[in-house]
Amino acid sequence: MADKDLRINEQIRVREVRLVREDGGPQGILSITEALEMAREQGLDLVEVAPQAVPPVVKILDYGKFKFENEKKVRDSKKKQKLLKLKEIRMQPKIDEHDMDFKSKHVREFLADGNKVKVTVRFRGRELAHTELGLDVLKDVLKRLEGDYVMDKAPAMEGRFMSMVLSPKSKK
Numbered sequence: 001m002a003d004k005d006l007r008i009n010e011q012i013r014v015r016e017v018r019l020v021r022e023d024g025g026p027q028g029i030l031s032i033t034e035a036l037e038m039a040r041e042q043g044l045d046l047v048e049v050a051p052q053a054v055p056p057v058v059k060i061l062d063y064g065k066f067k068f069e070n071e072k073k074v075r076d077s078k079k080k081q082k083l084l085k086l087k088e089i090r091m092q093p094k095i096d097e098h099d100m101d102f103k104s105k106h107v108r109e110f111l112a113d114g115n116k117v118k119v120t121v122r123f124r125g126r127e128l129a130h131t132e133l134g135l136d137v138l139k140d141v142l143k144r145l146e147g148d149y150v151m152d153k154a155p156a157m158e159g160r161f162m163s164m165v166l167s168p169k170s171k172k
Contacts, residue, residue, distance in 0.1 A: 009045055017032055046059075085116070101144070112148075119166065122161055
């Protein structure tokens with residue numbers, strides 16, 4: 001619920017409203033002047049919480065506190081979201097055994113951190129005639145990962161590159 005959509009006190013322009021107590025219990029249907037008077041007596045605001053209802057539902061509460069609580073909920077929900085990053089590891093068809101170990105270790109670390117990984121093999125010059133070598137490199141990477149991944153995109157050629165996308169196995 002966006003705070004901009006909420007009307008408070010004199011901004012509410014209807015004859016009758018359904019009043020709800022602060023604890024959530026129903027108070028009844030009152031005229032807007034009665035409801036505003038009750039809110040003023042308590043030193044609080046009259047806030048429209050369900051404008052689409054007939055008659056609109058209003059609540060007597062401290063609007064500043066209510067707004068702060070809503071902003072806090074939004075902030076907390078943003079903190080809990082995990083942003084997935086796409087990391088890329090580039091290789092060539094003629095890759096040394098040690099380099100393959102090193103790059104595979106990095107792929108495993110990226111997956112362990114919860115990131116997606118795009119493993120790319122770049123072909124230069126005449127290497128493009130032997131794309132099966134690149135496929136072998138990608139299969140070797142998969143073998144070294146020992147199934148700690150989910151394949152989002154199978155190995156495929158994209159111009160001078162052959163790539164695949166892996167994501168971490170979900171922990172359930």
